Amino acid sequence: MAQGEPNQVQYRNTEIKIDQFVNYCNQGTINLSPAFQRGHVWNAIGRKNLLKNILSKKPIPAIFLYKEASGSKYSYNILDGKQRLESIILYIGNSRTDLRVERWKEFFFNSEARKHVDFAVEFNNAKRRFSELDDADVREFREYSIPTIEISLDESANLDEIISLFVDINQQGVAVSRFTIVKAMCASSTVLQTTFALIAQRQGRGKDVFYKLLRNEITSCFKNLRDVKRIKENNHKVDRIWERLIDVVLFLKTKTHRKPNEVLKGFLNQRISSDTPVTEKEKRILNDACRVLNEVYTIYSNKENPLFLDYTHLYTAITTIASSQLDREVLAKKLLRWCEMFEKKRGLPSWKKSIQESLKKYREASLRQTADPTQREIRQHELGSILEKL
DSSP states (O other): OOTTOOOSEEEEEEEEEHHHHHHHHHHTOEESOOTTOOOOOOOHHHHHHHHHHHHTTOOOOOEEEEEEEETTEEEEEEEEOHHHHHHHHHHHTTSOSSSOOTTGGGGOOOHHHHTTTTOOEEETTEEEOGGGSOHHHHHHHHHOEEEEEEEEEOTTOOHHHHHHHHHHOOSSSOOOOHHHHHHHHOTTOHHHHHHHTTTEEEEEETTEEEEEEOOSHHHHHHTTSHHHHTOOSHHHHHHHHHHHHHHHHHHHHHOOOOOHHHHHHHHHTTOSOOSOOOOHHHHHHHHHHHHHHHHHHHHOSOTTOHHHHOHHHHHHHHHHHHHOOSOHHHHHHHHHHHHHHHHOSSOOOGGGHHHHHHHHHHHHTTTSSTTSHHHHHHHHHHHHHHHHHO
8 A cells, every 4th residue: 555545444443332233123223133143043052142241341342333324323234243242132122221232133033043132041050031030130231342344445445455454353153255245236237137037036024134045946956056955054955055056147148158256246246237137038948948948857866976966067057058949848858868978987988989088178177277168168068068969
C-alpha cells in the first residue's frame, strides 16, 4: 500500500456489553443471518458452557462484526461469533421484564434451536435459568463485556482484501467459503437468483432465513453428490448445490469451461455478467440432462459408482449431454453402457479399442486438477466420443 494511502479494511479492537447487545437486538441494528453466515450448529452443551463462563466472569473468544452505515445509525453484521451471540439470546429470552430480547423468536427459524430457550446453566452450585437469577447477578450479567473486533470497509477496498476478510476471519464456526462471499456481495445478481430459484425457496421468518429444497429433476440429481450428502445443516447443503449448479449454468450460457473458483472471482470482479437470468431454453436443457441422469441412476445397479457421486463426473455428464444431438432415450441407453464400462478396466472386445483409448484419456483427466478447464474439455470430448461409438 502506498505511503499516505488510507487503510481500506479497518479493524478496531473494542468490546460490547451484554446490555448493549440486547439493545442492538431490540432496535434491529444487528444482523445475525447475513448472506455469508451459516445456520444454527451449536448443541445444548456448547451453549451451556459458554453461559457458564460468562456468569463466572471468565473470558470468551472475540466476535467479529462488520460495521456499516445505515441512515443515521450504524448496523452490524456478524462475521464470526454467531453461535455465541445466539446462545446469549436463548439464555435471556423474554422471561424477565428488566432485561429481555423482545422478539427473540425472530432470530431462529429452526424450531429445534427454539427448544433451547430459557435453558438452565450451572452457576453457584445450582442450575439456574436467567429468570431465576437475583438482581445482583443480573446487574453483573448486563455489565459483562464481550471482546469485539469491529471491521469496516473503505469504498476502495479491493477484491483480495475482501476475500481475505470474509474467508480468513473464522475462529470456531463453520468456515466461510468463497461462495458465501459471492452471495453476500452479489445478492442482486439475476443469474445467481434465478439459478437459486431452480432448486430452493427462500423462507424468511423474523430475522432468520431458511432454504426449502425443491423436489425436481435438478435437485434429485445434485443431492446424490458425496460433498452434498455429508453436509447436515440444511442451508449449507442448499448452498453447496447452488454453488455447483451456477458452475453448470455458466457453461450453458457461454459454452466455456472455467475453474469454479474463477467463476466466483468473476462475479466479484465483474468479469462475468451477472444481470442475465437463466433462460427458458437453458432451464429445459438442464432439466432434460438431469432427467436422463436420474433415469440412469434409477436403473443402474451399482449406486456407489463415482459417476453418480462425484461432481467431477456429474459436471462432465451434464455438459456432454447438453452438447449432444442424441435424443433422451438413446442417451439413457448409452449412458447405462458407459456406467458399466467405466468400472471395467479390462475385458472390452478388441473392436472397442478406440473406446478403450477414450476411456483411458477420460480416466487420466479425472485424476488430478479435475476442475482445470483443459481437463474438463478433455473429459467432455472423450465422453462425447464414447457415446457416439457405443
